[in-house]
Amino acid sequence: MLSIKHHLVAYGQSTIIQDLNLDVKKNEIVAVVGRNGMGKTTLMKSLVGMTPTKGGEVSLDGVDLTRLKSFQRVRAGIGFVPQGRMIFPTLTVRENIETGLAAVGEKKVPEDLYEMFPVLKEMQNRRGGNLSGGQQQQLAIARALATRPKVLLLDEPTEGIQPNIIKEIAQTLRRIRDERGLSIVVSEQVLSFVMDAADRILVIEKGAIVHEESRAEANQEKIASYLAV
Numbered sequence: 001m002l003s004i005k006h007h008l009v010a011y012g013q014s015t016i017i018q019d020l021n022l023d024v025k026k027n028e029i030v031a032v033v034g035r036n037g038m039g040k041t042t043l044m045k046s047l048v049g050m051t052p053t054k055g056g057e058v059s060l061d062g063v064d065l066t067r068l069k070s071f072q073r074v075r076a077g078i079g080f081v082p083q084g085r086m087i088f089p090t091l092t093v094r095e096n097i098e099t100g101l102a103a104v105g106e107k108k109v110p111e112d113l114y115e116m117f118p119v120l121k122e123m124q125n126r127r128g129g130n131l132s133g134g135q136q137q138q139l140a141i142a143r144a145l146a147t148r149p150k151v152l153l154l155d156e157p158t159e160g161i162q163p164n165i166i167k168e169i170a171q172t173l174r175r176i177r178d179e180r181g182l183s184i185v186v187s188e189q190v191l192s193f194v195m196d197a198a199d200r201i202l203v204i205e206k207g208a209i210v211h212e213e214s215r216a217e218a219n220q221e222k223i224a225s226y227l228a229v
């Protein structure tokens with residue numbers, strides 16, 4: 001499905017992602033966990049083409065993305081929910097989703113997206129900035145799903161979200177996976193969320209995967225030790 005080989009990302013002289021290898025299977029939810037500054041955002045941005053890569057190969061369903069620009073990667077099936085959600089606060093909910101549709105040349109918000117997020121239908125004419133944090137996260141996910149991705153990337157989706165809503169986001173991700181049959185890669189620091197949402201957990205340190213476990217067999221203490229400051 002998503003195949004990342006010898007991935008290398010650097011800002012100038014400083015290498016941030018070092019020879020990272022990862023295969024994500026169809027229908028799999030993979031969490032990449034790590035402390036602040038370990039390279040999670042850089043990894044996500046480089047996969048969607050917002051940060052240039054220095055080496056390696058990225059392919060999706062056998063299509064080589066390595067040399068594609070961001071909009072081409074989105075058309076090839078990469079969906080992205082950025083850190084901080086980055087919804088457009090002065091646009092309405094519907095207009096926010098439409099910005100995602102524009103990326104793939106469509107206009108009308110598909111009804112199945114509103115079925116998945118009924119609150120967004122109710123609030124479709126409200127400004128995005130007036131939604132709660134959890135609702136904004138749903139909006140950012142809906143905007144990304146509007147491009148009909150094969151793999152959805154989410155960068156720290158629980159950041160700034162109330163603890164009781166964090167559980168809902170985990171359920172939403174599993175529901176999206178079950179209903180849409182896509183793969184998900186999510187970067188995180190909140191271990192409880194990862195244990196709710198992911199099938200496989202990878203620990204990133206200084207841009208390299210240093211530990212990997214399936215959720216079913218995960219040693220939470222060990223993973224927590226990587227997250228401790």
Ligand SMILES: Nc1ncnc2c1ncn2[C@@H]1O[C@H](COP(=O)(O)OP(=O)(O)OP(=O)(O)O)[C@@H](O)[C@H]1O
Pocket residue numbers: 011016034035036037038039040041042043083
């Ligand atoms: N545009 C940039 N230019 C130079 N260095 C950068 C740039 N963006 C990030 N870095 C550096 O790259 C490293 C990894 O940062 P990154 O944001 O990917 O980490 P992160 O794991 O996502 O952390 P956070 O949880 O704080 O977002 C850090 O040392 C950071 O200072």
